[in-house]
Amino acid sequence: xxxxxxxxxxxxxxxxxxxxxxxxxxxxxxxxxxxxxxxxxxxxxxxxxxxxxxxxxxxxxxxxxxxxxxxxxxxxxxxxxxxxxxxxxxxxxxxxxxxxx
Amino acid sequence: xxxxxxxxxxxxxxxxxxxxxxxxxxxxxxxxxxxxxxxxxxxxxxxxxxxxxxxxxxxxxxxxxxxxxxxxxxxxxxxxxxxxxxxxxxxxxxxxxxxxxxxxxxxxxxxxxxxxxxxxxxxxxxxxxxxxxxxxxxxxxxxxxxxxxxxxxxxxxxxxxxxxxxxxxxxxxxxxxxxxxxxxxxxxxxxxxxxxxxxxxxxxxxxxxxxxxxxxxxxxxxxxxxxxxxxxxxxxxxxxxxxxxxxxxxxxxxxxxxxxxxxxxxxxxxxxxxxxxxxxxxxxxxxxxxxxxxxxxxxxxxxxxxxxxxxxxxxxxxxxxxxxxxxxxxxxxxxxxxxxxxxxxxxxxxxxxxxxxxxxxxxxxxxxxxxxxxxxxxxxxxxxxxxxxxxxxxxxxxxxxxxxxxxxxxxxxxxxxxxxxxxxx
Numbered sequence: 001x002x003x004x005x006x007x008x009x010x011x012x013x014x015x016x017x018x019x020x021x022x023x024x025x026x027x028x029x030x031x032x033x034x035x036x037x038x039x040x041x042x043x044x045x046x047x048x049x050x051x052x053x054x055x056x057x058x059x060x061x062x063x064x065x066x067x068x069x070x071x072x073x074x075x076x077x078x079x080x081x082x083x084x085x086x087x088x089x090x091x092x093x094x095x096x097x098x099x100x101x
Numbered sequence: 102x103x104x105x106x107x108x109x110x111x112x113x114x115x116x117x118x119x120x121x122x123x124x125x126x127x128x129x130x131x132x133x134x135x136x137x138x139x140x141x142x143x144x145x146x147x148x149x150x151x152x153x154x155x156x157x158x159x160x161x162x163x164x165x166x167x168x169x170x171x172x173x174x175x176x177x178x179x180x181x182x183x184x185x186x187x188x189x190x191x192x193x194x195x196x197x198x199x200x201x202x203x204x205x206x207x208x209x210x211x212x213x214x215x216x217x218x219x220x221x222x223x224x225x226x227x228x229x230x231x232x233x234x235x236x237x238x239x240x241x242x243x244x245x246x247x248x249x250x251x252x253x254x255x256x257x258x259x260x261x262x263x264x265x266x267x268x269x270x271x272x273x274x275x276x277x278x279x280x281x282x283x284x285x286x287x288x289x290x291x292x293x294x295x296x297x298x299x300x301x302x303x304x305x306x307x308x309x310x311x312x313x314x315x316x317x318x319x320x321x322x323x324x325x326x327x328x329x330x331x332x333x334x335x336x337x338x339x340x341x342x343x344x345x346x347x348x349x350x351x352x353x354x355x356x357x358x359x360x361x362x363x364x365x366x367x368x369x370x371x372x373x374x375x376x377x378x379x380x381x382x383x384x385x386x387x388x389x390x391x392x393x394x395x396x397x398x399x400x401x402x403x404x405x406x407x408x409x410x411x412x413x414x415x416x417x418x419x420x421x422x423x424x425x426x427x428x429x430x431x432x433x434x435x436x437x438x439x440x441x442x443x444x445x446x447x448x449x450x451x452x453x454x455x456x457x458x459x460x461x462x463x464x465x466x467x468x469x470x471x472x473x474x475x476x477x478x479x480x481x482x483x484x485x486x487x488x489x490x491x492x493x494x495x496x497x498x499x500x501x502x503x504x505x506x507x508x509x510x511x512x513x514x515x516x517x518x519x520x521x522x523x524x525x526x
Contacts (some may be wrong), residue, residue: 010493012473015466019312023106023194030108060490069486073477080474085316089469090476091497 009057011044011093012079014086016052025086029054032082036075044093054086057093106194109141117146123192125160125172126180128199128206130352133168139196163352174206200306203299210303211349214294220259221287224252224266226279234269241265259284289345307340307359308333314360318367325370339366382425389414469496475520479513482520488513 016025033041033056044055058076061068080088112120120140125131131139137147151170154160159176163169172180177199181188191198200207222242226234231252235244242256242265256262263284270279292300315322315336326332343359371380393399393406393414412422473496480489488509495502 010490013497017313017316019309021197021310021313023191023196024313027109027195064487066484066486070481070484073480073486073489076477077474077481080470080477084470087466087470089466089473089496090493092494 008060008062009093010060011055011057011091012076012088013091014054014056014083014088016054017085017087022052022054026054029056029083029086032079036079036082055091055093106191108194112193113141117142118150121147121150122180124196125170126177126192126199127196128172128174128177128201128208129354130163130169130171130208133170136170165350165352167352169352171206171208174201174204174209177201177206200303202302202306203296205299207303207355208349210295210299211347211355214290215349216288216290216346218257219287219289220256220262220284222254222259222262222266222281222284224254224279224281226252226270226273230269230273230279233272234266237265237269238262255289259286288348291345292341303344304337304340307344307355308336310356311336311340311359311363314356315363315367318363321367321370325374335370339363342366379425379428383429385415386411386429471521471524472496475517475524478520478523479516482516483510483512485510485513485516492517 014025014029016022030043033043037058040059042057044057058072061072107115107123112123115123117140120142121136124136124140133147133151137144140147151160154172155162159172161171161173178188181190181199186192188201189198202210205213220242224234231244234252234254238244238254238256242254242262244252244254247253254262254266263281266281270281273279292304295303322332322335326335339362340359343362344355347355347358371383374380375383389411390406393410394404397404408422408426409419412419415422417425473493476489476492476496480486491505491509492513495506
């Protein structure tokens with residue numbers, strides 16, 4: 001098994017669908033993220049909110065227990081399903097991204 | 102100076118008056134309850150503001166008697182000036198900025214171009230006869246060809262238009278196809294009733310907005326209009342038709358009306374492109390397949406069914422079914438020559454045009470999204486969560502660290518491959 005860096009957060013970027021309102025998307029994502037992660041997620045400011053990219057960071061389980069990890073990934077799974085139209089994908093937080101485009 | 106964007110929670114920290122004004126200052130119609138909910142104020146706070154503003158003339162109430170309110174462009178300008186904010190600024194992250202086109206709010210534009218009573222006469226005839234009708238109706242009515250190839254004459258009096266058309270038809274007694282099949286009085290406006298600046302802006306805005314409204318109908322639209330430009334042209338036509346029909350006196354937002362018609366109009370496309378028999382057959386066939394899958398516990402759509410089973414489920418004789426099925430297949434073949442994807446697994450496979458560009462920013466996003474979803478799936482499948490974090494740490498990086506990926510366990514990599522295959526189907 002690979003040895004992972006114990007970075008405490010994982011980031012996901014969403015993209016406002018063509019023709020959609022950035023404001024409406026932001027509202028939808030805020031509601032969805034809050035419903036699933038209940039305060040264990042933060043909106044990451046990555047510039048103008050109207051740019052079409054919206055990033056959130058998620059607190060990983062502090063304790064590496066299989067139950068907590070499974071719960072965390074189940075939440076991510078639900079998030080990806082509910083926000084599919086916003087093409088969610090993992091990304092790197094700005095200060096960790098290094099060579100991010 | 103205002104901050105650039107308020108969220109619901111940050112807006113709540115402002116005074117009730119500011120919250121009330123920030124909502125209504127987009128120039129749209131608001132019912133009391135919607136306004137109160139968005140501004141997060143009490144009935145009393147809102148009612149007091151309404152009473153004062155109606156008296157000062159800042160606020161306009163619907164003339165229909167409904168409890169709907171709006172403000173005019175002058176108020177919007179002054180309000181933004183008072184707070185040092187540019188008029189087109191996105192003040193609230195849950196509402197569009199004021200839509201000011203040609204110096205008017207969206208509502209003011211509609212009120213200046215109200216619906217008018219018109220007469221519409223629909224007729225069919227040969228094209229050279231239609232040319233004569235158009236000439237005879239010059240100055241009386243405008244003739245347009247609808248999507249089915251039928252003619253419609255729009256003017257003031259349907260009765261008068263009909264008489265003129267009958268006069269032209271009488272000169273061609275041998276043309277048996279000439280027929281006037283309906284006439285009615287209706288209400289319409291024309292795009293030329295608006296100023297050019299307003300007309301261009303409202304169409305442009307709502308064509309983009311319409312795409313998001315018609316998301317659920319996107320699959321239907323793509324089947325019949327696989328080409329992006331055709332889809333956009335169709336959306337332009339729908340938006341213009343909606344603008345021409347929208348009743349400004351109802352004191353409701355145009356976006357609500359557009360939303361309701363875009364839930365219906367895309368479903369006219371099958372009839373338009375296929376004719377009644379084939380479109381009904383396709384709809385019934387799809388329903389029959391759904392029922393068969395339910396009966397056989399086939400949740401994932403893995404089973405395929407024989408023509409006999411489908412025809413029996415549809416209640417058609419094998420002769421009727423075969424006849425329509427042939428037309429259906431021929432139609433599918435013509436569609437798969439372009440970019441169509443027909444989502445009925447098992448029987449009709451998706452196809453894409455080989456001439457499509459292979460790499461685009463859009464496809465990169467799709468790929469990143471699929472990989473991310475697959476990582477989550479593989480983590481849940483194997484319980485190898487650290488491997489999932491390592492893989493996720495390489496997404497969206499300019500320089501991927503291959504050493505980290507080389508350390509992934511074989512079980513996780515195999516599961517990831519399986520998930521990717523699943524998400525690419």
